[in-house]
Amino acid sequence: xxxxxxxxxxxxxxxxxxxxxxxxxxxxxxxxxxxxxxxxxxxxxxxxxxxxxxxxxxxxxxxxxxxxxxxxxxxxxxxxxxxxxxxxxxxxxxxxxxxxxxxxxxxxxxxxxxxxxxxxxxxxxxxxxxxxxxxxxxxxxxxxxxxxxxxxxxxxxxxxxxxxxxxxxxxxxxxxxxxxxxxxxxxxxxxxxxxxxxxxxxxxxxxxxxxxxxxxxxxxxxxxxxxxxxxxxxxxxxxxxxxxxxxxxxxxxxxxxxxxxxxxxxxxxxxxxxxxxxxxxxxxxxxxxxxxxxxxxxxxxxxxxxxxxxxxxxxxxxxxxxxxxxxxxxxxxxxxxxxxxxxxxxxxxxxxxxxxxxxxxxxxxxxxxxxxxxxxxxxxxxxxxxxxxxxxxxxxxxxxxxxxxxxxxxxxxxxxxxxxxxxxxxx
Amino acid sequence: xxxxxxxxxxxxxxxxxxxxxxxxxxxxxxxxxxxxxxxxxxxxxxxxxxxxxxxxxxxxxxxxxxxxxxxxxxxxxxxxxxxxxxxxxxxxxxxxxxxxxxxxxxxxxxxxxxxxxxxxxxxxxxxxxxxxxxxxxxxxxxxxxxxxxxxxxxxxxxxxxxxxxxxxxxxxxxxxxxxxxxxxxxxxxxxxxxxxxxxxxxxxxxxxxxxxxxxxxxxxxxxxxxxxxxxxxxxxxxxxxxxxxxxxxxxxxxxxxxxxxxxxxxxxxxxxxxxxxxxxxxxxxxxxxxxxxxxxxxxxxxxxxxxxxxxxxxxxxxxxxxxxxxxxxxxxxxxxxxxxxxxxxxxxxxxxxxxxxxxxxxxxxxxxxxxxxxxxxxxxxxxxxxxxxxxxxxxxxxxxxxxxxxxxxxxxxxxxxxxxxxxxxxxxxxxxxxxxxxxxxxxxxxxxxxxxxxxxxxxxxxxxxxxxxxxxxxxxxxxxxxxxxxxxxxxxxxxxxxxxxxxxxxxxxxxxxxxxxxxxxxxxxxxxxxxxxxxxxxxxxxxxxxxxxxxxxxxxxxxxxxxx
Numbered sequence: 001x002x003x004x005x006x007x008x009x010x011x012x013x014x015x016x017x018x019x020x021x022x023x024x025x026x027x028x029x030x031x032x033x034x035x036x037x038x039x040x041x042x043x044x045x046x047x048x049x050x051x052x053x054x055x056x057x058x059x060x061x062x063x064x065x066x067x068x069x070x071x072x073x074x075x076x077x078x079x080x081x082x083x084x085x086x087x088x089x090x091x092x093x094x095x096x097x098x099x100x101x102x103x104x105x106x107x108x109x110x111x112x113x114x115x116x117x118x119x120x121x122x123x124x125x126x127x128x129x130x131x132x133x134x135x136x137x138x139x140x141x142x143x144x145x146x147x148x149x150x151x152x153x154x155x156x157x158x159x160x161x162x163x164x165x166x167x168x169x170x171x172x173x174x175x176x177x178x179x180x181x182x183x184x185x186x187x188x189x190x191x192x193x194x195x196x197x198x199x200x201x202x203x204x205x206x207x208x209x210x211x212x213x214x215x216x217x218x219x220x221x222x223x224x225x226x227x228x229x230x231x232x233x234x235x236x237x238x239x240x241x242x243x244x245x246x247x248x249x250x251x252x253x254x255x256x257x258x259x260x261x262x263x264x265x266x267x268x269x270x271x272x273x274x275x276x277x278x279x280x281x282x283x284x285x286x287x288x289x290x291x292x293x294x295x296x297x298x299x300x301x302x303x304x305x306x307x308x309x310x311x312x313x314x315x316x317x318x319x320x321x322x323x324x325x326x327x328x329x330x331x332x333x334x335x336x337x338x339x340x341x342x343x344x345x346x347x348x349x350x351x352x353x354x355x356x357x358x359x360x361x362x363x364x365x366x367x368x369x370x371x372x373x374x375x376x377x378x379x380x381x382x383x384x385x386x387x388x389x390x391x392x393x394x395x396x397x398x399x400x401x402x403x404x405x406x407x408x409x410x411x412x413x414x415x416x417x418x419x420x421x422x423x424x425x426x427x
Numbered sequence: 428x429x430x431x432x433x434x435x436x437x438x439x440x441x442x443x444x445x446x447x448x449x450x451x452x453x454x455x456x457x458x459x460x461x462x463x464x465x466x467x468x469x470x471x472x473x474x475x476x477x478x479x480x481x482x483x484x485x486x487x488x489x490x491x492x493x494x495x496x497x498x499x500x501x502x503x504x505x506x507x508x509x510x511x512x513x514x515x516x517x518x519x520x521x522x523x524x525x526x527x528x529x530x531x532x533x534x535x536x537x538x539x540x541x542x543x544x545x546x547x548x549x550x551x552x553x554x555x556x557x558x559x560x561x562x563x564x565x566x567x568x569x570x571x572x573x574x575x576x577x578x579x580x581x582x583x584x585x586x587x588x589x590x591x592x593x594x595x596x597x598x599x600x601x602x603x604x605x606x607x608x609x610x611x612x613x614x615x616x617x618x619x620x621x622x623x624x625x626x627x628x629x630x631x632x633x634x635x636x637x638x639x640x641x642x643x644x645x646x647x648x649x650x651x652x653x654x655x656x657x658x659x660x661x662x663x664x665x666x667x668x669x670x671x672x673x674x675x676x677x678x679x680x681x682x683x684x685x686x687x688x689x690x691x692x693x694x695x696x697x698x699x700x701x702x703x704x705x706x707x708x709x710x711x712x713x714x715x716x717x718x719x720x721x722x723x724x725x726x727x728x729x730x731x732x733x734x735x736x737x738x739x740x741x742x743x744x745x746x747x748x749x750x751x752x753x754x755x756x757x758x759x760x761x762x763x764x765x766x767x768x769x770x771x772x773x774x775x776x777x778x779x780x781x782x783x784x785x786x787x788x789x790x791x792x793x794x795x796x797x798x799x800x801x802x803x804x805x806x807x808x809x810x811x812x813x814x815x816x817x818x819x820x821x822x823x824x825x826x827x828x829x830x831x832x833x834x835x836x837x838x839x840x841x842x843x844x845x846x847x848x849x850x851x852x853x854x855x856x857x858x859x860x861x862x863x864x865x866x867x868x869x870x871x872x873x874x875x876x877x878x879x880x881x882x883x884x885x886x887x888x889x890x891x892x893x894x895x896x897x898x899x900x901x902x903x904x905x906x907x908x909x910x911x912x913x914x915x916x917x918x919x920x921x922x923x924x925x926x927x928x929x930x931x932x933x934x935x936x937x938x939x940x941x942x943x944x945x946x947x948x949x950x951x952x953x954x955x956x957x958x959x960x961x962x963x964x965x966x967x968x969x970x971x972x973x974x975x976x977x978x979x980x981x982x983x984x985x986x987x988x989x990x991x
Contacts, residue, residue: 015791016750094747094793095766095882102744102763126842128883133791137747139767139882167745167752174745174761272758296759401753 001239002255004362005037006030006232007088008108008161008195008219013045014134018224023055023085025225027066028074031081033229034360037063037244039088039110039219042134043117044124053114056085062112062241076356086241087111090135090161090221091124092168093142104175105142105160105183106135106168108195108219112155112241119152142170143184150190157245158190162197162221164302165267170194171309173300178309179210192249193217198231199265199302199398202257202324203317207310212318215248218257226343229362230329232258256323258362263395264328264404267301271399278399281307299400326391328406330354330361333384336408350377365389384408431470435463438681443467446474449639449673451624451666452648455710456695456933457686457896460648461490464620465498467646468509471618472502479508480615482638486623488513488867490894492851514631515592518599519866522590525602525609532869533589534806541583545576556580564593565660567629592869596634603637614641624649624669628660636672645673651706652699655890655927657919663704682709686896686936688718694969695932701964702922720971721939723905723962727976728953729779732944733786735975736901739940740770740792740884743899747792767793769898771885773931775909783886783903793883797891807835809868816861825853825860889931900935902928905943906956928961 012021023040030038040056042048056064063084093105111117124130128138138145142160149158160170160180167174170183177183180191193215196205205216218231237243237253247253262268271278275293281304291298312318334350335342357376358364364373365385374382387393387408398404432440439459442452443466454460464483471481485491491512502509510517522530535557542553542560560580563571571577584591590598602609619638621627624647627635639645647669654663670676684692692712699705726732745763746752772783780796787794811832815823823831826849833845848867852860885897904910911924932939943958962970 015748016753092748094744096764100764102765104745104747126846127881128793129788129791132788133748135748137791137793139793168749175763274756274758291758294758297761299758299761 002234002236003036003239004034004229004232004234004258005086005244006033006035006220006222006229007037007039007086007110007159007217008090009039009041009088009222009228010090011040011042011045011048011134013042013048014223016223017134020225021223023051023066024070026228027069027083027085029225029228030083031075031079032355032360034079034081034362035083035229035232036081036239037084037086037235038228040064040085041088041090043087043089043111044091044109044121044130044136045089045134046121046131048134049117049121052085052087058113061239063239064114076352078357078359079355081360084239086244087114087117089117091145092135092137093140093145094137095139095141097141102175103142103177103183104168104172105170106162107142107145108159108161109145109149110157110159110245112153112245116153116156120149120156123148123152143187146184146187146190150187155242155245157192157248159217160191160194162199163194164197164200164305166299166301166305169197171305173305180214195219196257196259197221197265197267197302198260199262199268200306201259201262201326202321203315204262204303204306206316206318206321207306207312207314209311209318210309212320215251215254216257216322217248218259218324226331227329229258230327231260232362234258251320251322254322256325258366259324259326261326261328261391261393261395261404261406262302263397264406265302266398266401266403267299268303268404269397269399270298270301270304271402272296272298273400273402278397278402301399303397325366326388327365328388328393328408330364332406333388333408334381336406337378337381337384353377354381431466431473435459435466436683438679438683439463439466442679442681443470445677445679446471446618446644448643449669449676450646451669451676451678452646452681453650453678453706453708454648454681455650455684455708456653456930457684457692458681458710459683459685460622460681461494461497463681464622464648465494467620468498469501476617477508477615478502479510480617481509481620482517482616482618483509483511483620484514484517484622484635485512486626487894488516490622491516514634515595516866518595518634521599521602521609521613522595525606525612526598527588530588530590532866533584533587533591534809536806537589538591541580545579545583561591561593562660564597565628565630567633593630596630600634600637603641610641613638617642618644619646621645621647622649623653625651625654625663625666626656626661627665628656629662629665632662632665639673643673651704652702652926653893653930653933655893655923655930657923667704667706680708682711684710684712687712687933688714688935688937689716690718690720690969691932691935691939694721694965695929697966697969698932698961698964699925699929702925703918704922719938721941721965721969723941723943723970723972725943725945725958725972725974727944728946729782729904729944729948730786731975732903732942733783735942736772736783736903736940737786737790737792739901740767740899741790743770744792747790751790765898766882767884768882770901771887771892771895771897771899771934772901772903773887773889773892773934774903775889775912775927776904777888779904779909780886787884787886793881794886795881795883797885797887804835804841805868808832808841809865811835812861812865812868816858816865823857825849825855825857828857828861829864889927892934893930896934896936898936899938899940900931901940901942902931903942904947905941905959905962906947907959908949908956909947910959910961925961925964928959 010017012019040052057067058064063086088110091107096102127140130136146158149156163169164171166172170176181188184191196216196218202216205211217233220228220230222228234255235244235247235253236255237247269278270284272291275291277291277293284298289298331342331347331351334347338346340346358368370382370386373385394407396405442463494511538557539553542556546552546556651666689712743765745760746757784796815828829845829849848864852863910928911921915921915924946953947956
């Protein structure tokens with residue numbers, strides 16, 4: 001069957017995360033979004049792990065289910081969905097190989113069952129402190145973490161998280177590597193997938209032939225419920241843990257991903273947030289990687305890194321590459337239509353109204369006919385969603401931690417998306 | 428094959444190759460002491476001495492283990508019989524071989540029980556008497572060994588066929604002195620090496636003398652300026668008298684400091700020269716680079732002190748979380764070459780540890796806190812291990828047994844020890860491994876809890892930092908009452924406190940921070956503090972003072988004079 005999965009979120013035990021990221025909260029919001037398989041996040045945290053073992057129970061599919069679903073009335077009838085949890089966690093490895101530069105690599109670990117997760121936790125608890133943060137920092141080599149995961153279970157999966165972000169990723173400009181082999185050495189064959197992150201999309205990753213055999217997955221890395229599913233994966237397999245994992249490893253049954261427009265991501269371009277300086281890769285090179293304002297080293301973004309490692313022209317789709325769809329989160333679309341703030345009461349009310357009338361968020365963004373949206377929510381909303389579906393929008397790119405700014409309707413101050421892409425291909 | 432003298436400087440070469448007669452090597456901080464000892468052992472073997480004819484006595488198990496790890500690759504299988512370890516371990520080895528076969532080692536809690544039965548029954552009195560007995564043994568006060576409490580205690584131990592920890596040295600020494608068989612057997616010894624000679628106590632000295640009667644090739648290595656255990660009965664006079672005690676002794680200096688920056692070497696030399704009891708010797712930095720000054724930072728209170736430490740670490744590591752990246756200005760801090768294990772936070776007393784640890788928990792930065800011995804947990808771990816010895820049929824692997832035994836604790840420090848034990852004994856048959864592990868645990872000293880392979884910031888007392896080095900060192904509580912400690916009385920104690928601070932300073936390779944808090948809670952009440960007197964013993968030109976007030980959050984840099 002066809003279903004959507006988001007395999008990377010955080011609980012309220014993580015730093016700077018919403019208090020609503022409880023198991024019940026995640027369970028509810030997965031339904032509003034239309035996500036059947038959702039990561040628990042943070043299984044390495046003792047407090048959260050305890051909640052997981054108390055409130056969830058496994059069934060024969062290998063997924064876990066919420067034992068006591070409460071508050072059912074808050075979920076619109078049209079959104080009701082059976083939610084399958086899968087044990088996931090993100091671990092921050094900060095280390096240096098042979099005393100060279102500092103590496104900071106975030107890694108997602110997906111565990112097949114509670115016993116395996118407990119074993120991973122036991123091993124990691126001897127290496128570092130798992131209690132400080134739902135996303136623990138450990139001083140171990142990412143490769144050693146991979147080895148630990150493999151030793152616990154061959155049904156577990158290790159995925160480099162948001163693989164291109166500058167500060168905390170395997171290809172990151174500041175503290176990453178130039179190839180998976182450099183990071184994982186002889187264990188590289190056990191890397192089956194990478195998470196592309198918000199600031200890159202599949203076509204950017206297709207430009208590296210070294211990723212041709214890697215499955216490009218996408219997840220939300222949500223710290224608050226509204227952000228669940230801002231990126232996600234579409235599968236067509238039997239709804240079991242092993243079949244889903246098989247699809248990630250083989251791409252068979254992996255239909256593709258739902259993506260942020262990469263320009264909207266926080267690290268698409270280069271620059272300095274505090275200086276208000278945003279530069280394309282080409283401009284950065286022209287400035288010699290130095291901020292024209294503060295004269296310090298610039299933060300090098302994802303596009304720059306992709307171009308630096310690319311060995312293939314723009315626009316070529318490698319064999320076996322899967323499809324993707326780019327979206328703008330529904331609350332952001334509503335905000336623009338209503339000329340309001342994405343988290344304002346007005347927007348949230350409209351959000352619930354649309355969910356009640358039309359179905360879950362992914363149905364609205366990807367499937368519900370534009371005509372139907374027009375009838376229930378007005379022409380402007382219908383037009384906005386139509387433009388998004390046709391990639392006919394404007395974005396000023398994100399940089400150095402600042403999200404890109406999306407405009408669906410005309411805005412003279414913002415370049416048209418096509419124009420940005422055209423500019424980059426000159427590089 | 429490595430040439431034994433490769434890469435050594437002239438002082439080190441001389442120290443390695445001078446192998447006849449008594450030798451004292453004065454090795455200041457960072458002068459390649461361990462390297463020199465290792466090469467000396469390799470050199471001895473090269474000249475035809477058999478490994479089992481050499482004994483290396485170290486101050487901690489850790490130091491012995493470290494030497495072992497560094498020397499084994501060169502010896503391959505030929506290292507069999509070479510002893511590298513503590514006095515206690517060496518004594519225990521002799522006793523296991525020659526003492527009556529069934530003796531057992533007595534635990535602290537049993538010692539206390541015995542002494543309660545001999546005194547008024549209170550715990551307090553028993554502890555006092557235990558300390559007294561241990562003191563008599565370690566100071567080797569033969570006259571006090573006739574005290575009635577001492578004799579009674581010894582009698583009970585004898586009836587139980589038990590030995591306490593100090594007996595490991597005393598009884599082994601008696602065997603060497605009185606038992607011909609032991610003498611003949613041990614006279615194979617041709618070379619004795621003693622590390623950290625400045626910290627030996629009278630009992631250890633007596634022990635060395637009884638070994639010296641067998642071979643005159645004795646080599647003591649140490650640095651008087653780093654003697655920090657006189658409060659435990661160590662006696663620096665042994666170091667000062669080496670040439671008198673051992674006829675024909677030669678003294679050599681290692682003078683090149685490879686560890687620390689120019690500023691750190693010079694500043695620490697200026698400080699230590701305020702001590703009167705010392706052996707004057709040259710110490711020069713190899714590093715010629717113009718280095719950072721020592722940062723002296725004054726803050727409002729101990730919470731701010733802990734925060735500054737975390738912040739300075741982040742300033743070097745770059746952001747460690749997305750959150751701190753968003754909260755702080757990391758512009759320009761693009762790449763870093765630091766690991767967490769490049770940093771150490773040192774304090775004078777264990778009481779200071781909690782606030783510092785909490786700041787690390789808040790930040791998420793990995794740390795390892797090395798605290799005092801965890802007697803109770805270790806006792807329980809030992810009890811659990813013993814259940815396996817009594818039931819040899821229980822089919823289990825070492826890993827299972829250790830998991831079970833250490834299951835009583837979640838303390839990271841102890842889990843680090845568990846890892847070390849596993850790595851050390853995994854290739855032994857389980858029964859033998861168990862016995863060895865029990866011996867090690869019995870001899871456990873707190874400094875052994877430090878796991879050098881863990882990539883985490885180290886939090887520990889200055890005492891425990893001896894022998895270690897870090898790129899960046901923070902010494903907290905740089906105030907009168909802590910440095911020097913308030914219990915220090917008289918010039919002798921102050922000199923020891925100065926040496927202790929000197930040890931702390933010289934742990935740093937690149938950068939040294941001295942932090943003082945204007946106010947500090949002492950026994951629950953907040954008190955105003957004064958900057959340490961040692962501050963005024965370091966020339967101004969090596970220091971950069973900063974005052975950080977919580978109220979105005981502004982950094983002021985007052986001129987040095989205004990602090991007087």
